[in-house]
Amino acid sequence: MSRHVLRKENITVAYGYDDMMPAPLGGYFFQVFDDEEISDRNLEGCIINEGVAKGISRNRMAELMIQWGVSNKRHLKAVALDLPL
DSSP: OEEEEEEETTEEEEEEEOTTSOSSSTTEEEEEEETTTOOSSOOTTEEEEESTTTOBOHHHHHHHHHHTTOOOHHHHHHHHTTOOO
């Protein structure tokens, strides 16, 4: 499992690959948190929570990465090639 975290302004983006998730969607996941709203007791600050239970497609993963400003070119290339991050 890999998990990468990117902090931007008032949000935190967490994304990665969990190889324990079932095929066919693979194990990509993507989460966005509002830093002012989220806490251990309050999960309402979770803006996006995709793929955590079932994985998401590489196309959806790339779309989310671009939409939320993940600029790590190595990670984008790995997703394009359908490889773990």
